[in-house]
Amino acid sequence: MQNQCVPRKQPTVLTRHPKPNSDTRVQVVSTKLRELAFRKGPDAKLPTLRELCRTYEVSQSTISSVLDQLEEESVLYRKDRSGIFVSPQIHHKRYAVLLATSLFQSMGASPFWGMLWGQIANLTQERAAANSETFQFLLISEDDCKDPQSFDRYVRPEHLHGVLAVGFFSEAYVEWVRNVQVPVVAFAGVGHSIIEVDNRNIIRYGVDELAAAGCSKIGFWRFNATDYSLDWADYNWQFEDEIFHSALARNGLGRDDSLFIPFSQLREPHEITGPRLQEQGYRIAMHVLANPDTPKPDGVIITDDMAAFGVLQAMSRLKLIPGEDLRIASHRNRNSITLFGHEDQLILFDVDPAEIIAAMFERLDSTKPGGPVSGGIYSIQAKLTTPSHTE
Numbered sequence: 001m002q003n004q005c006v007p008r009k010q011p012t013v014l015t016r017h018p019k020p021n022s023d024t025r026v027q028v029v030s031t032k033l034r035e036l037a038f039r040k041g042p043d044a045k046l047p048t049l050r051e052l053c054r055t056y057e058v059s060q061s062t063i064s065s066v067l068d069q070l071e072e073e074s075v076l077y078r079k080d081r082s083g084i085f086v087s088p089q090i091h092h093k094r095y096a097v098l099l100a101t102s103l104f105q106s107m108g109a110s111p112f113w114g115m116l117w118g119q120i121a122n123l124t125q126e127r128a129a130a131n132s133e134t135f136q137f138l139l140i141s142e143d144d145c146k147d148p149q150s151f152d153r154y155v156r157p158e159h160l161h162g163v164l165a166v167g168f169f170s171e172a173y174v175e176w177v178r179n180v181q182v183p184v185v186a187f188a189g190v191g192h193s194i195i196e197v198d199n200r201n202i203i204r205y206g207v208d209e210l211a212a213a214g215c216s217k218i219g220f221w222r223f224n225a226t227d228y229s230l231d232w233a234d235y236n237w238q239f240e241d242e243i244f245h246s247a248l249a250r251n252g253l254g255r256d257d258s259l260f261i262p263f264s265q266l267r268e269p270h271e272i273t274g275p276r277l278q279e280q281g282y283r284i285a286m287h288v289l290a291n292p293d294t295p296k297p298d299g300v301i302i303t304d305d306m307a308a309f310g311v312l313q314a315m316s317r318l319k320l321i322p323g324e325d326l327r328i329a330s331h332r333n334r335n336s337i338t339l340f341g342h343e344d345q346l347i348l349f350d351v352d353p354a355e356i357i358a359a360m361f362e363r364l365d366s367t368k369p370g371g372p373v374s375g376g377i378y379s380i381q382a383k384l385t386t387p388s389h390t391e
Contacts, residue, residue, distance in 0.1 A: 029052075029066045033070060033076075034075055037075050038090060038091075046083070093162075094135075094136070095133065095161060095163065095164065096160055097135055098163060098164065099140070100166065103167045103188075110305075115336060116166065120166075123358070127361070140168075148172055160182050162185065163182060165184055165189055165191055169189055183363075193363045195356055195359045198379035198381050202301065207244065207247035207253075210327055216298065217256065217259060217296070217297045217299070218301070219260065219301070220244045221288075222240070222262040222303070223263050223281065223284075240303075258295040266287055276306070277306040281302070281304075281307035285311040297326065300326060302330040302331065306338060308330040309339060332350050332385075333351055347384075349385065351382050
């Protein structure tokens with residue numbers, strides 16, 4: 001299945017706010033002069049200050065502000081008594097890569113984040129060598145950034161062509177994204193453009209695979225974001241529920257709501273933030289499989305490999321065998337060790353971290369110099385990597 005942009009509920013995708021009206025004329029002229037510089041190429045001579053004023057019908061102070069801005073961005077340079085020239089670094093692009101420390105510091109953090117970082121490092125190294133690009137890596141704690149200005153101090157966006165951000169949700173960060181004048185492409189967080197892992201394949205084709213393996217009582221165990229304050233993070237849960245029930249109907253299976261278990265049903269009143277995903281998987285599995293009064297599925301859909309790992313731990317404790325006592329169709333990150341040793345017991349749908357990073361750069365590359373980023377959500381589809389269980 002091809003990756004595609006899928007519309008989603010706001011406020012996940014943010015729109016950049018324009019600068020105040022007093023700067024609008026400067027921005028318009030800046031955009032036009034930047035485009036002229038790109039057309040002419042490195043070291044080409046640009047019109048004089050007087051000619052620029054006449055061409056764009058603005059004052060000398062406005063043109064001076066434009067030239068200051070573009071010189072700061074390495075678009076052009078001025079040479080005393082010689083004129084204005086296109087910078088030899090006109091095609092040199094500078095990006096910042098922001099990673100939230102919380103992805104790596106929490107107990108039981110997924111190895112996926114280290115894999116993702118490695119993929120970013122590999123691709124940025126390749127691009128730096130091939131495309132005259134520079135990348136600044138910033139590992140940032142959102143606890144250290146209590147206001148939007150804190151991100152400005154770390155990132156210095158006025159020197160950048162774009163930002164890749166992974167794992168940021170805070171109010172200060174969201175406000176920074178709303179106002180920053182360079183495109184921000186995000187994964188596992190908020191940005192002008194979002195890359196997400198689309199669970200629909202896991203749900204839709206997971207039901208197909210489980211039904212083909214003989215399952216007739218298929219459950220869907222759903223897991224919460226670890227921060228309950230992110231009420232918009234479950235924006236597509238109703239949509240996933242509809243896909244699940246549609247897939248059951250397509251396979252001639254009835255709907256049994258007792259087999260649909262969201263972790264929110266097990267949440268303790270004192271839990272302000274959700275436990276790590278493997279704990280959620282463990283607790284759901286123990287709730288269902290160890291309780292004689294709870295209806296038992298013979299197959300289950302799980303859309304996170306860390307949660308699946310927790311389910312496998314619970315099954316081991318209960319001396320149950322995956323693939324025999326309970327068939328599982330699960331998400332997995334390609335080349336991750338999380339579900340190592342269970343590959344022949346599970347129906348797996350892989351997501352490739354390299355594909356996520358490639359999609360993030362594709363969004364950035366779609367942005368013209370000085371232009372808006374291509375918005376929306378770009379969905380990475382999980383791909384079936386193991387066949388249906390055969391007797």
